[in-house]
Amino acid sequence: MAEGGFAIHPMDQFVVKPLFGGDHVEFYTFTNVTLWLGIAVLAIIALMVIGTRGRAIIPSRSQSIAEVLYGFIHSMVEDVTGHEGVKYFPYVMTLFMFVLAANLLGLIPMSFTTTSHVAVTVTLALLVFFGVTLLGLVRKGPAFLAMFWVSSAPLALRPVLAIIEVISYFVRPVSHSIRLAGNLMAGHAVIKVFAGFASMAVISPVAIGAVSAIYALELLVAVVQAYVFTILTCVYLKDAVGDAHH
């Protein structure tokens, strides 16, 4: 702590606090999390509903964006999970739109990044995990468990591989959620640290330059992480609905 004079609090931006007084956070309390989740909903409605209200054959700009997102996720679901997976497209689209909106809204200065919280990403990942597992069991029955039994491996290796497969299956929600929250939290914290350095005149040009550069990087990260989260969801979904695996 050589720079004792600096007031750098990179983690402050992640504090969950009630918006209307009180310091006790009940599950129903209206907090900054609630606010930014609500803003994400409004942003999605603005783009996907109000932006497409023209229903034009020749789309407006906002309608083009909505169509591109639709086409992008729709073809991703179809390519990764096959034709059977298309009926789960609305769920995947919901996840993608939420993560994308939350990531991008989090880049607005002074905003709150809901997807930087493990509670949020773990919930998302567990929804996917349990959803896919139940779906697989319902659709395939006990045959779903055959994915742990690697039939292409030598018989002697199969029990070992089965243990590894089971472990990797249950680790999925962990990696799925920590990847998203970790990426966003780290990036935002780094921006905050550099922003704190900007209070010293000598290094402020460097610090502001670094903030700009990292901001650009974070913009990329926000989109890429939404993409990664979605395509992993599709890959997991494929186990439940696809016919070929491993």
Add this chain to the structure above:
Amino acid sequence: MATEAHGGAAAEHAVGMPQLDVTTWPNQIFWLLVTLAVIYFVLNRIALPRIAAVLAERSGTIANDLTAAEELKHKAVEAERAYNDALARARADAAKIVAEARAEIQKELVAATAQADVEISAKAAQSEARIGEIRAGALEAVSTVALDTAAELVAALGGKADATAVSAAVSARLKG
């Protein structure tokens, strides 16, 4: 790390990672589930069907336009063929008319030529006759002139012209 340096202000600033403060988890999870439900409802009920309909309509329109274009192209090809046919027919008609005209002209020409030939031969015969007359006249005149000239010549040379003898000599000469 910075928060440790400013430990006194910990009430205002984050302690450690706010992400790991499990007392806020129920709140976040509850509102997240509400959010996801709303987004799912809005997308599934309104946005996605609308976009799907627009995309389907667009591809339908494009397919229709392509079909229409194909049809128009077909029509254009047909029209071109009809035009070419008409052109060929017109050309054939023109050739026929030209041939007829030529034949007619030929016929007229032959007739005119024949008539002209007849006239020419008539004229030639007439001319022949006249030339014969003239020649006969001329021969006569020549013999008369020769006779006179010979008589005059004989007289001028101091001879005494015997008309019969001179006439016989001139006739003999003229026959040559």
